[in-house]
Amino acid sequence: MNISSAKKPSTRFEPWDNPNEKPLVQFKNVTKRFGSFTAIDDISLDIYEREFFALLGPSGCGKTTMMRMLAGFETPSEGIISLGDDDIGAVPPYKRPVNMMFQSYALFPHMTVEANIAFGLKQDKWPKNLIEERVEEMLSLVQLRKFAKRKPHQLSGGQRQRVALARSLAKKPKLLLLDEPLGALDKKLREQTQFELMDIQEKLGMTFVIVTHDQEEAMTVASRIAVMDDGKIMQVATPEVIYEYPNSRYVADFIGDVNIIEGRLDNRTDEGIKLSWAEGQPEIAIANNTKRSENENACFAIRPEKVHVSREEPLDADNRIRGQIDDIAYIGNLSTYYVKLSNGMIFKAQESNRRRLANREFTWEDQVWLSWRNTAGVLLD
Amino acid sequence: MSNRFTWFNTTSLTLGFVFLYLPILILVFFSFNESRLVTVWAGFSTKWYVELFKDEAFLDAALVTLRVALLSATVATILGTLAAVVMVRAGRFRGRTLFSGMIYAPLVMPEVITGLSLLLLFVAMGVDRGFWTITMAHITFSMCYAAVVVSSRMVTFDRSLEEAATDLGCTPFQSFIKVTLPIMAPAIISAWLLAFTLSLDDLVIASFTSGPGATTLPMKIYSQVRLGVTPKINALSTILIMIVTMGVITASILTKRAEAQRKADELMAES
Numbered sequence: 341m342n343i344s345s346a347k348k349p350s351t352r353f354e355p356w357d358n359p360n361e362k363p364l365v366q367f368k369n370v371t372k373r374f375g376s377f378t379a380i381d382d383i384s385l386d387i388y389e390r391e392f393f394a395l396l397g398p399s400g401c402g403k404t405t406m407m408r409m410l411a412g413f414e415t416p417s418e419g420i421i422s423l424g425d426d427d428i429g430a431v432p433p434y435k436r437p438v439n440m441m442f443q444s445y446a447l448f449p450h451m452t453v454e455a456n457i458a459f460g461l462k463q464d465k466w467p468k469n470l471i472e473e474r475v476e477e478m479l480s481l482v483q484l485r486k487f488a489k490r491k492p493h494q495l496s497g498g499q500r501q502r503v504a505l506a507r508s509l510a511k512k513p514k515l516l517l518l519d520e521p522l523g524a525l526d527k528k529l530r531e532q533t534q535f536e537l538m539d540i541q542e543k544l545g546m547t548f549v550i551v552t553h554d555q556e557e558a559m560t561v562a563s564r565i566a567v568m569d570d571g572k573i574m575q576v577a578t579p580e581v582i583y584e585y586p587n588s589r590y591v592a593d594f595i596g597d598v599n600i601i602e603g604r605l606d607n608r609t610d611e612g613i614k615l616s617w618a619e620g621q622p623e624i625a626i627a628n629n630t631k632r633s634e635n636e637n638a639c640f641a642i643r644p645e646k647v648h649v650s651r652e653e654p655l656d657a658d659n660r661i662r663g664q665i666d667d668i669a670y671i672g673n674l675s676t677y678y679v680k681l682s683n684g685m686i687f688k689a690q691e692s693n694r695r696r697l698a699n700r701e702f703t704w705e706d707q708v709w710l711s712w713r714n715t716a717g718v719l720l721d
Numbered sequence: 722m723s724n725r726f727t728w729f730n731t732t733s734l735t736l737g738f739v740f741l742y743l744p745i746l747i748l749v750f751f752s753f754n755e756s757r758l759v760t761v762w763a764g765f766s767t768k769w770y771v772e773l774f775k776d777e778a779f780l781d782a783a784l785v786t787l788r789v790a791l792l793s794a795t796v797a798t799i800l801g802t803l804a805a806v807v808m809v810r811a812g813r814f815r816g817r818t819l820f821s822g823m824i825y826a827p828l829v830m831p832e833v834i835t836g837l838s839l840l841l842l843f844v845a846m847g848v849d850r851g852f853w854t855i856t857m858a859h860i861t862f863s864m865c866y867a868a869v870v871v872s873s874r875m876v877t878f879d880r881s882l883e884e885a886a887t888d889l890g891c892t893p894f895q896s897f898i899k900v901t902l903p904i905m906a907p908a909i910i911s912a913w914l915l916a917f918t919l920s921l922d923d924l925v926i927a928s929f930t931s932g933p934g935a936t937t938l939p940m941k942i943y944s945q946v947r948l949g950v951t952p953k954i955n956a957l958s959t960i961l962i963m964i965v966t967m968g969v970i971t972a973s974i975l976t977k978r979a980e981a982q983r984k985a986d987e988l989m990a991e992s
Binding site: 411412413432433434438440442443446447448449459460463464493507508510533698714 | 795884887889890892895900985
C-alpha cells in the first residue's frame with residue numbers, strides 16, 4: 341500500500357478543517373435518478389480550491405454520475421450543485437468553467453495535436469496569437485512539442501493521455517475533472533504519470549477532481565478521498581485517515597487489506613476497552629475509545645501490516661494470539677501470512693521481507709505468535 | 722501460392738470474368754467502330770461520339786439525368802444521414818424496430834412496385850409528372866441506401882468525442898458540425914456517390930414516374946434500342962459506364978479509408 345509518501349508535511353494544506361474557508365464546489369443534498377434507479381442518493385459534499393479530490397468506489401457506485409453532473413452532462417434530480425457562488429445544476433456543459441479529461445481521451449481524430457489543444461480556445465474566440473502562445477505553453481507542459489503536427493492515431497497511449505490532459509487544461513478551467521485518466525496505461529507508466537499529474541496540479545494551482553476505482557491511485561494523488569458505495573458517500577477524508585481510521589466496515593474493507601473481528605465490548609479500564617470475541621481466545625485490548633460503551637456489539641479492524649509475527653511469545657505486547665501458519669503469499673517485497681487460530685479463524689499478518697528467501701524464519705505449518713499494540717486497530721460500528 | 726492458381730482455378734476465373742465483362746468490352750469496342758453496323762468492324766473512329774454530342778435529344782436526356790441524380794443524391798444523403806442519426810442515437814424508443822425496418826424495406830422492394838406505387842401516388846395527388854416527380858421518386862428509394870451506409874459508420878462513432886467538444890465550449894449543434902460531420906464525412910460522401918449512381922442507372926422507377934417533358938438517359942437508350950442499335954448508343958453507354966465506374970471506385974476507396982480510420986480509432990480507444 342502506497343500511503344501518499346509524496347505529501348510534504350511542511351506545506352500543510354487543510355482547507356477542509358478551516359471553518360472560514362469557502363468551498364469551491366458544493367453538493368447540497370444532491371440526488372440523481374435514472375428512471376426508477378437512484379444513482380446518487382442525497383449527497384452533500386464540499387470540495388475546496390486547489391484540492392486534488394478523488395471519488396473512489398467500485399463500478400456502479402455513482403462516482404461517474406457525480407463527475408458527469410459536475411461537467412454538466414447530467415443534471416441533478418434534486419438538490420443544488422454550486423461552483424463558486426453560482427448554482428450550476430442546470431448550466432449546460434459548454435457554458436461551465438469546468439473541463440473534463442475523458443477516459444477514452446476523446447481526442448478528435450481528424451485534427452492534429454495542436455488543433456486538438458486549440459479547439460476550446462478557438463471556440464472561446466481567443467485572439468490568434470494568444471491561442472498559439474497557450475498551445476505552445478500546454479505542449480511544453482506535457483512535453484509534446486515535437487508531436488504538435490501529428491494526428492492522434494500516430495501517438496502512443498501515454499502521449500495521447502498527455503494530449504487529452506493538455507486539451508482539458510488549455511482553457512484554464514476553474515475545475516478539472518479526470519475520468520479514470522490513467523486506466524488505459526500500463527502499471528509503470530501509470531505510476532509515473534500519477535506523479536506528473538500531481539506536479540502539474542501543484543504547479544498550476546488548480547482544483548482537480550479525479551474519478552477512479554483504483555485505490556492506490558486515489559491514495560497517491562489525492563489530498564482527500566470520498567469513498568462511495570451505492571450512490572452514497574461512505575467517508576470523506578485524507579488518504580491517511582481513510583486508511584488508518586476508516587469509519588465503517590465498508591471503507592476498511594474496500595481500502596487495503598484488513599482483519600475484521602466481531603465481538604462484544606466489556607471491561608472499560610483506564611487504558612481502554614476490551615473486546616471479547618471468541619471462546620478460548622484472549623480478549624483484545626483496544627486503546628481508550630471514549631465513544632464506545634460497555635456491553636455493545638462492535639467490530640474491530642486491524643491492518644495486516646500492523647500485526648507482528650514471531651516464534652517466541654512477545655510478552656511485552658498488548659495483544660498476543662497463538663496460531664499456525666496456514667498459507668504464505670509471497671509478493672517479493674512483502675509476505676502475507678495467513679495464520680489459522682485455534683477457533684478456525686484465518687488472521688492475516690504482513691511482514692516486509694528485509695532478508696532474502698533462504699534466511700526467512702517462518703514456513704508452512706509453523707506455530708507462531710501474532711501480536712499488536714492496543715493502538716494498532718480501530719473499532720467500527 | 723503455388724496451389725492457388727491451378728489450371729482449374731485460372732480457367733474458372735477467366736470464364737467468370739469473360740462472362741461478366743465480354744459484353745461490356747464488346748460494347749465499348751464497337752463504340753469506336755467506323756461502320757454504321759454494330760457488329761461489323763470497319764476501322765477505328767470517334768465519329769459516333771461526335772454524333773452523340775450533336776444529338777439534342779440525347780444531350781437533353783443527359784442533362785435531365787444529371788440534374789435528377791445530383792439533386793436526388795444530395796437530398797437523399799441529407800435525409801438518410803438524419804435517419805441514420807436517429808436510428809443510432811435515439812436509443813430505445815417506442816416503435817424503433819418498426820422505424821428501422823421501414824427504412825430498410827425499400828432495399829428489398831421490387832422496383833416495379835416502388836415505381837407503380839409512386840405513379841399511383843402522383844396521379845392521385847394530381848401532380849404533373851416530369852423532372853420533379855422523377856427526382857422525388859429517386860430520393861425515396863436512394864434515401865434508404867444512404868441511411869444504411871451512414872448508420873453502419875455511425876454505430877462505431879464514439880459519443881464521448883461529441884461530449885468532449887461540448888465540454889470545450891461547443892453547443893450540441895456546433896459539436897455535430899465541427900466534430901461529428903468531419904469524422905462521418907467519408908461515409909456521407911460514399912452514401913452520396915451510391916445514391917448518385919443509383920439514380921443515374923435507374924430505368925424502371927424513372928419510366929413509371931416521368932412525364933412527357935422529362936426523359937432520362939436510360940429511358941432514352943431503352944427506347945432507341947427498340948428501333949435498332951446504333952453505335953451512338955454504344956458511345957453513350959461507354960460514357961455512362963465510365964462515369965458509374967468512377968463513382969463506384971471513388972465510393973469504395975472512401976469506404977476503405979473510413980474503415981481504416983475506424984480501425985485506427987478503435988486501436989486508439991483500446992490502447
